[in-house]
Amino acid sequence: MNRKLVNKILAHLALLPFIIFAVFPFYHMALTSLKQNRELYDRNAVPLLIRQGPTLEHYAKLLWETEFYTWTKNSLLVTVLSTFVSLVIGTVAAYALARLKFFGVASLGTLIFVTYLVPTSLLFLPLAQVVNWLGLGDSKWALVVTYPTFLVPFCTWLLMGYFRTVPKEVEECAMVDGATRIQALWRIVLPIAVPGLVCAALFAFTLSWNEFIYALTFTSSSEQITASVGVTTELIRGDIYYWGSLMAGAVLASVPIVVLYVFFLDYYVSGLTAGAIK
Amino acid sequence: MAIGSVGVATAVPRPSFRARLSELLDRENWLGPIFVSPALILLLLLVAYPFCMALYFSVSNAFIGRPSNFVGIRNFVRLWESDAFRQTFQNAFVFCGAAVGAKIVLGISLALLLNQQLWFKRMIRGAVLLPWVIPTALSTLGWSWMFNSLYSVVNWTGLALGIMDPPGPNWLGQKYYAMTAVVIVNIWRGLPFFAITILAGLVAIPKELYEAAEADGAGPIARFWYVTLPLLKGVLAIVVLFSTIFTFSEFNIVYVLTHGGPMNSTHLFATLARQVGLETGRIGEGAAISLYLFPALMIVVWAQLRFVRKQAY
Numbered sequence: 001m002n003r004k005l006v007n008k009i010l011a012h013l014a015l016l017p018f019i020i021f022a023v024f025p026f027y028h029m030a031l032t033s034l035k036q037n038r039e040l041y042d043r044n045a046v047p048l049l050i051r052q053g054p055t056l057e058h059y060a061k062l063l064w065e066t067e068f069y070t071w072t073k074n075s076l077l078v079t080v081l082s083t084f085v086s087l088v089i090g091t092v093a094a095y096a097l098a099r100l101k102f103f104g105v106a107s108l109g110t111l112i113f114v115t116y117l118v119p120t121s122l123l124f125l126p127l128a129q130v131v132n133w134l135g136l137g138d139s140k141w142a143l144v145v146t147y148p149t150f151l152v153p154f155c156t157w158l159l160m161g162y163f164r165t166v167p168k169e170v171e172e173c174a175m176v177d178g179a180t181r182i183q184a185l186w187r188i189v190l191p192i193a194v195p196g197l198v199c200a201a202l203f204a205f206t207l208s209w210n211e212f213i214y215a216l217t218f219t220s221s222s223e224q225i226t227a228s229v230g231v232t233t234e235l236i237r238g239d240i241y242y243w244g245s246l247m248a249g250a251v252l253a254s255v256p257i258v259v260l261y262v263f264f265l266d267y268y269v270s271g272l273t274a275g276a277i278k
Numbered sequence: 279m280a281i282g283s284v285g286v287a288t289a290v291p292r293p294s295f296r297a298r299l300s301e302l303l304d305r306e307n308w309l310g311p312i313f314v315s316p317a318l319i320l321l322l323l324l325v326a327y328p329f330c331m332a333l334y335f336s337v338s339n340a341f342i343g344r345p346s347n348f349v350g351i352r353n354f355v356r357l358w359e360s361d362a363f364r365q366t367f368q369n370a371f372v373f374c375g376a377a378v379g380a381k382i383v384l385g386i387s388l389a390l391l392l393n394q395q396l397w398f399k400r401m402i403r404g405a406v407l408l409p410w411v412i413p414t415a416l417s418t419l420g421w422s423w424m425f426n427s428l429y430s431v432v433n434w435t436g437l438a439l440g441i442m443d444p445p446g447p448n449w450l451g452q453k454y455y456a457m458t459a460v461v462i463v464n465i466w467r468g469l470p471f472f473a474i475t476i477l478a479g480l481v482a483i484p485k486e487l488y489e490a491a492e493a494d495g496a497g498p499i500a501r502f503w504y505v506t507l508p509l510l511k512g513v514l515a516i517v518v519l520f521s522t523i524f525t526f527s528e529f530n531i532v533y534v535l536t537h538g539g540p541m542n543s544t545h546l547f548a549t550l551a552r553q554v555g556l557e558t559g560r561i562g563e564g565a566a567i568s569l570y571l572f573p574a575l576m577i578v579v580w581a582q583l584r585f586v587r588k589q590a591y
Contacts, residue, residue, distance in 0.1 A: 004395070012396065015402060025417060028420060029420040032423060089320065090317065093318075095313060096314045100306040100310035117575060117582075118329075119548075122527060125551060126328035126331035129331065130323075180300055181309060210412075232415050232416070247420065261411050
């Protein structure tokens, strides 16, 4: 009994460095964003604490002197639209690939899996050309169009796993009772797969909110860029880094994801493993 | 997708368009292709087509805003003549090897710890997973402040603990330190994926196996070596393959932290491709650089399909 308790305490102690490693950068970011400049740039000050009183000046600068509000709005628009579109496309594709028998279904499944692995950094150069041809150069709509290229394979892959776990009999029963296949999908299968849909939506939201290389490449003007790009490019003037505001921007632009994360932690855990294991 | 009451048209001798449509939609060999086509069209237009363009660009002298001609393998020859590319090629393997290697070891350790009896299980998992959820570009900004040449909290801590000599390394300004910094941030960001996925693998190992091993006199190390590791092999293979492709194609961390510098010592294929293809406008050469990610992708895909997912198809 006692040995068990000792082991438990030891496990916590051994976890401590990992937890500090994981969380410290966020603590330091938040701390920096609240520090007055004279303390921030004082080489003799203790960087782990705020000694000279906190300030909101960096947040004020970010909100009043930059287009941060516009960037966040762009991020939200791009993220919500591309998530929604990808979820719809991914759901029907996943259902077909997991449930229906038709010509080429196996090779299509493989194709989706392969595109799921294609890194965005492989295709951003030619995609920039395609985006220009579509007349979407330097427009946030370019992101709405291109984000589904990595979100759809992801959603499809994740949902295929979920649809396979829904027993076929449930659906067949409904169809014997006179429902069409689409009715069965809409009224029976999708409600059962809601956890999977929530999971796919959360991950798609997170992936597109966090996307950086496409946003950086396809958009550049202040009215079109997303929050990550805005914070990383517009708060650095030449060699001058506005560290306080940079950290304030990093904190604020992470808020939507953190909120989702706190409420849906278990979905994140299961989705992360499902993507790799199912 | 609102399908109302479809059976209304039964008494009509010639089935209405809607009824015929719903009948077609009930056939798997119709519904299947219809359901898959949006995804397929999207992927053909915006993945397969750009990929073919990348192939073409890499053998052309494409330059931003200018018509291009076929130049054969000249881009590739020129790449191998440039020090920046050779350095990048080497960096990619050093970076990927170091980061994935560290993530395997740390990931297994962390997963084993998370699999113990814990008091704040949910909170600890939440904390450990956090780096994976926050936008990488933004959290890397935090790291670049932590590695700042004058105000580095890393150096401050190192000096306070007496493990560094003043003034401490200039993390982002010195060759090997810069690479170390980039690797550390990649480990930080990728560790949650390893730990949580391996944890899922650990949970799936039946308790009886450990009990049997213990009854046979196996100590904790022997149990780890002969029970845990062999049963984790499948999960480990998947995690490593996934991570390899995403680490190899890393962009965000290097772009934000070092921009490839100092002296190209941290450039990876993606960041060099962007610099050559967009910042200097030589799209052809840039595309050729990006394509070096493709063999890595192919190997990973092949290994996944061949060994890991054999049962799925």
